[in-house]
Amino acid sequence: MLARTADNLYWLARYVERADHVARIIEATSRLAALPRAYGGASNEWESALVSTGGLKRFTEDDARVPDESSVLSFLVFEIENPSSIHNCVEAARRNARAVRTALTVETWEAINSAWLEMTKFERARTAGKRLDRDELNRFLALVKKMALDVDGSAYRTMLRNDAFYFMRLGHFVERADNTARLLDVKYQLLLPEAEQVGGSLDYFQWTAILRAVSANTAYHWVYRQAVKPWLVADLLILKPDMPRSLIACYENIVRWLDLLARQYGRQGASQRHARAMLAKLQGADLKAIFQSGLHEFVEGFTDDNDRMGSVLAEQYLVH
Numbered sequence: 001m002l003a004r005t006a007d008n009l010y011w012l013a014r015y016v017e018r019a020d021h022v023a024r025i026i027e028a029t030s031r032l033a034a035l036p037r038a039y040g041g042a043s044n045e046w047e048s049a050l051v052s053t054g055g056l057k058r059f060t061e062d063d064a065r066v067p068d069e070s071s072v073l074s075f076l077v078f079e080i081e082n083p084s085s086i087h088n089c090v091e092a093a094r095r096n097a098r099a100v101r102t103a104l105t106v107e108t109w110e111a112i113n114s115a116w117l118e119m120t121k122f123e124r125a126r127t128a129g130k131r132l133d134r135d136e137l138n139r140f141l142a143l144v145k146k147m148a149l150d151v152d153g154s155a156y157r158t159m160l161r162n163d164a165f166y167f168m169r170l171g172h173f174v175e176r177a178d179n180t181a182r183l184l185d186v187k188y189q190l191l192l193p194e195a196e197q198v199g200g201s202l203d204y205f206q207w208t209a210i211l212r213a214v215s216a217n218t219a220y221h222w223v224y225r226q227a228v229k230p231w232l233v234a235d236l237l238i239l240k241p242d243m244p245r246s247l248i249a250c251y252e253n254i255v256r257w258l259d260l261l262a263r264q265y266g267r268q269g270a271s272q273r274h275a276r277a278m279l280a281k282l283q284g285a286d287l288k289a290i291f292q293s294g295l296h297e298f299v300e301g302f303t304d305d306n307d308r309m310g311s312v313l314a315e316q317y318l319v320h
Contacts, residue, residue: 005100006167007318012096013151013171016112019089020148021179022076023141025049028213032206033069046072052186053084073137078123086144090119093151103164107154115147163264169257170313177250177306180237183210185299207233214245234295235287247302251279254309261317271313278305 029049047067050056053076065071079085094116097109122140152172159165207228211217216236223240224232238247255275262268290298 001163001167003318005103006163007314008096008100009103009164009167010171010313010318012093012100012112013168014175015089015093015096016148016151017172017175017179018084019086019093019144021175022053022084022086022089023144024213025052025183026073026076027138027141028209029072031209031212048186049076052182054182055082055084058082077137077140078126087119087123090116090144090147100164105154105158107158108151111147111150111154115143115150118143161260163261166257166261166264167317170254170261173250173253173257174306174310174313176245177247177254178303180214180245180247180250181299181303181306183213184234184237185296185303204228216243216245219243231287231291234290238290239282239285239287248279248282251275251282255279258313269312269316271309271316274305274309274312278302278309281305 026049029045032045044067046069047056049072050059050067055075058081059065059067059072059075065075075082076085078087080087082088090112094112097104097112101109119140122136155165155168159168204227207230208217211220211228211233214237220228220233220236223236223242226232236243236246240246241249241252243249255272258272258275262272285298
């Protein structure tokens with residue numbers, strides 16, 4: 001396969017996963033922002049949404065903007081200058097898909113293209129001056145999440161198990177690992193006000209919102225059968241291989257697809273070695289030790305390593 005084709009497939013999957021993540025972050029933030037002040041509701045929920053999507057620095061480049069609901073929603077959903085806005089992610093996913101149209105099945109292409117067409121309808125209405133009310137916003141976010149499910153499901157059910165499928169799977173899980181790590185870090189670094197007690201009512205609602213953001217609320221109660229506790233949420237999202245969005249599950253999949261690529265191409269490389277090293281580190285991790293040394297430090301180290309994963313993968317397969 002040409003490196004350019006592999007690159008298109010890899011980034012197609014990353015952009016679809018990123019659009020889904022941003023939609024989920026907006027939904028979770030809306031729930032947190034709606035908490036009564038009687039619970040000690042924080043005033044920085046929308047700033048946390050910017051941090052968890054990696055957009056805070058770019059957002060604050062405009063000194064006139066403040067991180068309130070209206071400005072953050074506009075930035076995360078439609079902002080052309082924000083590379084991680086839903087608009088840009090869906091458009092980039094479609095652009096990459098169109099470049100490799102013959103490598104995709106009809107179902108996978110239509111899942112992306114139909115979502116893009118629906119998005120343009122929302123944008124035309126917005127350009128015409130129609131206000132995107134709460135119901136319309138929720139419908140739009142549901143559309144984005146459905147697109148991600150449709151792309152993922154159609155690829156899994158209809159695509160040939162060859163290098164095209166492997167590169168899409170790699171993009172999906174590298175992006176998902178980054179998103180899960182950022183979400184965990186934001187909760188500890190930003191959401192909980194300094195005066196709020198860990199384990200208090202606000203802390204409980206924030207962790208529940210995060211579980212819902214990654215569709216893990218039901219899974220949490222199945223696994224632990226007790227009230228939501230921060231260290232158990234961290235355990236679920238870092239070390240539980242049965243949880244599809246956990247860091248260890250992402251790296252089990254990354255190792256799997258890289259090994260299949262190596263088998264098909266008859267050659268191992270730096271990306272296989274780096275992925276195995278990261279998986280081994282996660283398999284040997286202990287939750288108590290993670291909290292003793294600092295969850296932020298652990299997650300920060302992981303995101304750096306995950307960025308390196310993307311770099312070595314690109315050097316081995318995607319750079320041409």
